[in-house]
Amino acid sequence: MPPVDPFEGSRPLNQNQLEAFAKRVLKSLDSHPQNPSSLNLGSITDWLYAHVISPVPFSFEETLCFLEETGVSSSEIIDVCIPEAACRAGQAWVDDEASFANVTLASSRLYAICKALSETWEMRPRRTGQPTILVVIAPGEQHMIGSVVAASQLRRMGCSVQLLGGATPKEAIACIKRGAFDAVLISCAGSQALDNAVHFITRIRSEIDQPPRLVIGGAIEKQVKLTSVSTGADLVTSDFEVALAGLTNARSSTEPLAAQ
Numbered sequence: 001m002p003p004v005d006p007f008e009g010s011r012p013l014n015q016n017q018l019e020a021f022a023k024r025v026l027k028s029l030d031s032h033p034q035n036p037s038s039l040n041l042g043s044i045t046d047w048l049y050a051h052v053i054s055p056v057p058f059s060f061e062e063t064l065c066f067l068e069e070t071g072v073s074s075s076e077i078i079d080v081c082i083p084e085a086a087c088r089a090g091q092a093w094v095d096d097e098a099s100f101a102n103v104t105l106a107s108s109r110l111y112a113i114c115k116a117l118s119e120t121w122e123m124r125p126r127r128t129g130q131p132t133i134l135v136v137i138a139p140g141e142q143h144m145i146g147s148v149v150a151a152s153q154l155r156r157m158g159c160s161v162q163l164l165g166g167a168t169p170k171e172a173i174a175c176i177k178r179g180a181f182d183a184v185l186i187s188c189a190g191s192q193a194l195d196n197a198v199h200f201i202t203r204i205r206s207e208i209d210q211p212p213r214l215v216i217g218g219a220i221e222k223q224v225k226l227t228s229v230s231t232g233a234d235l236v237t238s239d240f241e242v243a244l245a246g247l248t249n250a251r252s253s254t255e256p257l258a259a260q
Contacts, residue, residue: 039070041080048077049085052113053098053106060109064116074117078152082114086145111145118152130158131182131247134212136172137165138197143189146218150187154240169200173207182247183213186233188220201232215243 051063067077089106092098133154137147144165151163164175188197197216204211216231217238226236237243
C-alpha cells in the first residue's frame with residue numbers, strides 16, 4: 001500500500017466538490033451487478049470502496065451479507081480488497097476528491113468490516129507449535145486497518161495473537177508482562193507515530209529484564225529507512241517469516257493460548 005496519510009491536517013471541500021464526489025459514489029453504487037457471485041476481486045474492491053466512502057446511510061449487516069454472497073473467502077477480502085479500498089480512500093483525500101470526514105468514516109467502516117471478517121478466536125490448548133504474538137498499534141497511530149489485517153494473517157498461520165490498540169505504553173507493557181509473548185510486533189503506518197514507537201521500545205527494554213522479540217513494521221518502512229539501531233527493535237520488517245524466524249511457543253503445550 002502506498003504511504004498515504006489521509007489524516008494529516010484538514011482540508012474541507014467546497015460545495016461543488018462535495019456534490020461531484022457524492023454523484024460519483026452514488027453512480028458507482030447504482031452500477032454494481034445484481035449478482036454478487038459474478039464479481040471478481042477487483043470488482044468487489046470497487047464496490048466496497050464506493051460503499052464505505054458513500055455519504056448515504058451505511059448498513060453494516062447488509063455489507064457483510066453482500067460480501068458473503070460474492071463467494072470470495074474472507075481471507076481474500078481481508079488481504080486484498082480492504083487494504084486496497086483503504087488506499088483509495090487515502091488517495092482520494094490527497095487528490096482533494098474526498099473530505100477528511102468522508103475518509104475518516106470510510107476507514108472506520110473498513111476497520112469494522114475487517115474485524116468482523118477475521119477468524120473467530122477462542123481459548124484452546126496450544127498444539128500448533130507456533131509462537132504467541134502481541135500485535136501493538138503504535139501509540140498515536142491512527143491507521144489501524146493494517147494491524148487487523150496482520151493479526152488475521154498471523155492467526156491463519158497458526159499463531160496465537162492478541163491485538164492491542166489504543167493502549168498507553170504503561171498498559172501495553174503490563175500486557176506484555178502478563179502474556180509471556182514470544183514476540184511483540186509494533187505496527188506503525190505513519191511518520192507521526194514513529195517517535196512514539198521508538199520511545200515505546202525504549203520503555204519496554206528499561207522495564208522488562210528479558211523482553212520478547214521486538215519487531216517494528218508496517219507502511220512506515222516505505223517512508224523512512226529504519227534499522228534496529230535507529231529504532232531499538234530486534235528487527236525492522238513486515239515479513240512475518242523474517243519476524244518470527246526461529247521462534248516456537250515459549251509456554252508448555254498444555255497451557256492456554258494468550259487471550260485476544
